Amino acid sequence: MKKMVGGIGGAMIVGLTVLLVGMQVHAEPTRATMPDIDRLVHYTTVTRGEVTEHIMTTREAIEAVRRGEPIPNGTHVALVDYRGGKVFRYFIMEKGENWGEDYAENRRTADWQFQWFKPDGSINEAENTARCQSCHMSRSDRDFLYTFNDMRRFEFE
Numbered sequence: 482m483k484k485m486v487g488g489i490g491g492a493m494i495v496g497l498t499v500l501l502v503g504m505q506v507h508a509e510p511t512r513a514t515m516p517d518i519d520r521l522v523h524y525t526t527v528t529r530g531e532v533t534e535h536i537m538t539t540r541e542a543i544e545a546v547r548r549g550e551p552i553p554n555g556t557h558v559a560l561v562d563y564r565g566g567k568v569f570r571y572f573i574m575e576k577g578e579n580w581g582e583d584y585a586e587n588r589r590t591a592d593w594q595f596q597w598f599k600p601d602g603s604i605n606e607a608e609n610t611a612r613c614q615s616c617h618m619s620r621s622d623r624d625f626l627y628t629f630n631d632m633r634r635f636e637f638e
């Protein structure tokens with residue numbers, strides 16, 4: 482009898498471990514947080530078919546890029562993806578001091594971390610942000626940003 486209880490407990494522990502390991506692979510919390518979108522400067526728009534992307538960041542980041550200086554820690558860059566006039570998702574990059582150390586060198590995008598937020602502000606648990614990093618890595622000479630030149634050319638009103 483005692484042995485049977487132990488067996489069930491063991492099976493439960495194995496089940497729980499599988500669940501936790503599975504969650505680490507899929508839901509991937511990162512340090513990147515959802516910014517206050519209304520406080521960011523909308524510096525460029527990319528449209529592709531049904532998709533309209535408003536791309537924004539802080540005034541300080543734009544000023545730094547215009548001066549040829551590094552983008553400061555604490556900067557958010559947001560890509561607000563609209564479909565049918567409604568927010569479909571938020572793609573967020575955020576930079577913090579030594580955040581790159583969280584990742585192995587072959588995955589690292591300097592001190593930027595990435596996240597995909599749903600319109601309700603929750604994270605997309607099906608995304609693994611290594612994908613974001615591997616694509617943005619090709620822009621390592623532009624601080625990992627595709628729209629770096631739009632930022633550099635942006636004129637404040």
Ligand code: HEC
Nearest residue numbers: 527558559560572573574595596597612613616626627628
């Ligand atoms: C297949 C390549 C690819 C992947 C994967 C990718 N991106 Fe991007 N990202 C781009 C491109 C290209 C742009 C420029 C805008 C455009 O063309 O839509 C961009 C733009 C951005 C921007 C605006 C700043 C910039 O770089 O211009 C943010 C923020 C962003 N992506 C976040 C993310 C996040 C978060 C993920 C993962 C959930 C992700 N990206 C995955 C290619 C990619």
